[in-house]
Amino acid sequence: MKNELLQELDARGFINQSSNLDGLNDALNAGRVVGYWGTDPTGDSLHVGHLASLMLMRWFQKYGHKPILLVGGATGRIGDPSGRDKGRPMLNDEQIEHNCAGLRKSIAKFIKFGDGETDAIMVDNYDWMKNYSHMEFLREYGTDFTVPRMLSMESVRRRLENGMTFLEFNYMTFQAVDFLTLNQKYNCTLQFCGADQWGNSVMGVELVRKKLGKEVFVLSTALITDSNGEKIGKSAGNAVWVNEDKTSPYEYYQYFRNTPDDLVEKFLKIFTEIPLDEIARLAKLQGAELNAAKRILAFAATEIAHGHDAAVAAESAADALFAGGANSENIPSIEINMDGQMGIVDFLVAIKMFPSKSEARRMIDQGGIQIDGDKITDWKFEISPRDEIMVQKGKKTFLRVVIK
Secondary structure (H helix, E strand, O other), rough: OOOOHHHHHHHHHOEEEOHHHHHHHHHHHOOOOOEEEEEEOOOOEHHHHHHHHHHHHHHHOOOOEEEEEEEEEOOHHHHOOOOOOOOOOOOOOHHHHHHHHHHHHHHHHOEOOOOOOOOEEEEEEEHOOOOOOHHHHHHHHHHHHHHHHHHHOOHHHHHHOOOOOOOHHOOOHHHHHHHHHHHHOOOOEEEEEHHHHHHHHHHHHHHEEEEHOOEEEEEEEEOEEEOOOOOOOOOOOOHHHHOOOOOOOOHHHHHOOOOOOHHHHHHHHHHHOOOOHHHHHHHOOOOOOOOOHHHHHHHHHHHHHHHHHHHHHHHHHHHHHHHOOOOOOOOOOOEEOOOOEHHHHHHHEEEOOOOOHHHHHHHHHHOOOOOEEOOOOOOOOOEEEOEEEEEEEEEHHHHHEEEO
């Protein structure tokens, strides 16, 4: 790969698969390329699991190319079967509109929007898909997709075992039409996607070739997984959100500060813009010194998502807490009503520290709960109301509880 962008992406571990890497290399060397990445509005914020694709788009823009961010108002009404064992819940128009606004807020933290040649634009596939009747769509595209080819896709085969609906079966045709439409309207020749979207994305390459006789490209990124190897996503219950109303800058900082040792180098390459030679130096640190690399990772990632001031505040709050300080201003907080004494188990569930009483009891048994710095080991412990209570779970999770 002679193209500088592809060299950067490859060195940072972004590239998982490409439909034609040599052709893409030539296209990028020839001049400015328009590329898109899409996400369905199933939530009102992006999460860390989306960020490999989003950071890839950030590098794409930095190297002089034009990003298109597609929000799937139409595909979101169908539900993507990729990587799932059951269908997604149906959303109404009000939910989709709300979620689209939240997604734009997330994306704008990473990508520059505007009217310039390399400034990003945002589109909604509902704007063109809503114009088709069922009959018109079938007549226009029905012969461009064969059932054997669609059944060969892993996302389809997996869902067939669990009762895939005809609605979901159409998802890949919609996504393929998106690529065709963006090529016709904006000369978009590149689609970025996660590894689980590979099959849907390749269908778009094939449709553009059939309809227009053009070569377009797909570049996929590997999925981001947690320390247990599970895909990070809201459906898995382990999401760390980009928008601060769902995950505070402090919690966001702490997520990266707690990166497992064996993932530090990988996360530095993907989630920050730190130069590769500096990452190579940080990756050589061992033992306690590796904590310095984790601090740098957490600060750099938080700075991109939330700005310099928020990163400084999050770092200062974390340092104060771990040093035994009392600065709780930037710690996540929650307000609850508390008229009288409350049992510790009920209290922990009320502040949403645990989803169930049994999990709260288990953590108390393990000595993992502190209230205002005191370890709690008795389920029957009663908490008296006061203005503010600092709760600590384990070594690194803090919550400031404000009593109304």
